[in-house]
Amino acid sequence: MSFKFALVGNPNCGKTTLFNEITGSTQYVGNWPGVTIEKKEGKAKKIEGDIKIIDLPGIYSLSPYSMEEIIARDYILNEKPDVVINIVDATNIERNLYLTTQLLELGVNVVVALNMMDAADSKGDKINTEILEAHLKVPVIPITASKGQGVKELLVRAQNVAQTATSAGVAPSLNEMHDESIVSRIHEIEKTIIPQLNRKIENTRWTALKLLEGDEKVQETLKIPDALLAEIKGYQKKLEKKYDMDIETIIANSRYQFTTFLTRKAVNKKEQSSDLTVSDKIDKVVTNRILAIPIFLAMMFGIFSITFGTIGSFTIDFVDVLVNETIAGFLSTLLEEAGAAVWLQDLVAGGIIGGVGSFLVFVPQIMILFFFLSILEDTGYMARAAFVMDRLLRKLGLSGKSFIPMLIGFGCSVPAIMSTRTLENEKDRRLTIMLVPFMSCGARLPVYALYTAAFFTANQTMVVFSLYVLGIVIAVLSGFLLKRTLLQGEVAPFVMELPPYRIPTFKGTMIHMWDKGKGFIKKAGTIIFAAAVLIWFLQYYNFSFQAVVDPGDSMLGTLGKTIAPVFAPLGFGDWKSAVALITGFVAKEAVVSTMGILHGVAEATEGSIDLITALQAFFTPLTAYAFMAFTLLYMPCMAAFATIKREMNSWKWTLITVGFSTGVAWIVAFLIFRVGLLLGFS
């Protein structure tokens, strides 16, 4: 028998760890239908049978107020997984159970995985799982996902539930969770309103509860007529009068009363000592009034120093020798001895090695950056950064929550844009999405690395750091401008959990880093490879498909020369730069590979391709800086573009975003070049 198990839990409850533990390397990532939120699926190892595991987004509630909550809810309702494995953080049972109550209200098969038992033990908390089971009426299995403890048993129990249970049998009674007066209203709606809807409703009890709660999403889906809405209002009014609260609050309160009651009964918390916990101690320092911001900046600078400093450049040299000497040499000897045609030898040496190779060189550096970003995320520091920076972001009309997508944007805009889903308000989301591409992503790094190596050898780290700062400054100014013009509105709210600090496991960090970074390596083999071959082809032949001597006469040269005047006022009006920037839309790192091909071929007189020397003939330090600034700010790459389109769900806003960033890039590069000239730089 094959089964589907869905993993549901709060953010930071160890869901990803459990997912990795269960599925090992069998997981694959897709997208949810219609939206770009990542959908992770995998096959369960460690257990007989065909079990598919689906990782749902981390959520606190099933209220229809954020996209992630809607996705999780719709998945459970429509796809009907055989079992919902609800992960509950054992160190934070009271709040985690709130989501559990909502899952139980749904009436689906739930198995509770009580995770992080080791942390609860070391805190001295005693948790009685039998009491939990007795009240929740579903299996509760203590586990420690990070150590693999209890995972096998969890799967076995879930499998048992899937094999034996009928969905009606396992659902606990609502009476356990809610007051009698609420339950009777639910039953009344179930009996009087639902039959009047004249349509088949599978889950009448839950639908009745949602109608009572005033869930707009359910009202919308069922197209409740006004007369019935008025009738429902009557039921709501009765309760509102009784409790002297609005209906939403009544239901939320009721759920929390149950979780509080159950937590008191089942958990014997160790008397909190007055000593500070480790988390408190770290917090005392990193969110300290005076030290917080300097620590944040120092940390960022430290990360860049390592990425671009000795370790980073060591990896560059290493891969450079490997790709451009060992592999390139081997391939050209091979082709020569095989008597391959000249154009083929040229394609491999100039096109593929020159293009893909000049990008591959920077992959380890991108990985180092991702390694540190993963650590920042996994330790819980990101949330503190949001806490510290919220005040500043509010000046832009955003909240500290927007800070997290922006930090992720230093890695890659695509996941950063997707992570804006945690923002409640559509306008804030839109603004954050527009600003994220200004954060200098990993793909821009090869461009900086190349140009700083050519023009700023003495202070490479400082120059690269200044570009990151430039991106931030431009984002701040743009936010300020946009919030006052196109995206006026209320200040975004800020309500967020600060998870306890965790020491990330090496394995966890590596998986996380690999998750983020593998896309770049895949791109090198696919998009960059295709672009490199295409560029090589376009610069080798002219429009009558004859091989050209001077690439300036080729198809690409003609195209580049047409566009180049646009960039002339910015100091880099040569056709090769124009072409490189066009290919940068495919992927920003393609700017480097294109430069590699175009300059490589032109300069490859003695068979040695030295891109740096070639660039030095075309750029000055000032124009190089303007070029880097333009590359940083202009339209985001294709992948980001597609993500923006899907996330904003509007062509208009996508085009505004692209037009805005390109316009800003032109103005900024123009100012850098012109003001630089006036100040006497060259």
Place this chain on the structure above:
Amino acid sequence: MERSLKELKPGEKSVITKVLGDKSAVRRRLMDMGVTRGAEVLVRKVAPLGDPIEVNIRGYELTLRKAEAENIIVA
């Protein structure tokens, strides 16, 4: 006397009696995070720039702005 969560100083503890305001996503989020009647809150600290604040509620740490804290009435 009625006072809001905003008025509590770091280290002060109280019990929530009411969450003011109309139906909105923020209010819903607060409720989902356990900011409901009867919950104990302890103000932990104020962010370096004076806002937001950090509170301990239901055994975990939550951050919210003073503007939101103003709508939360405590005993």
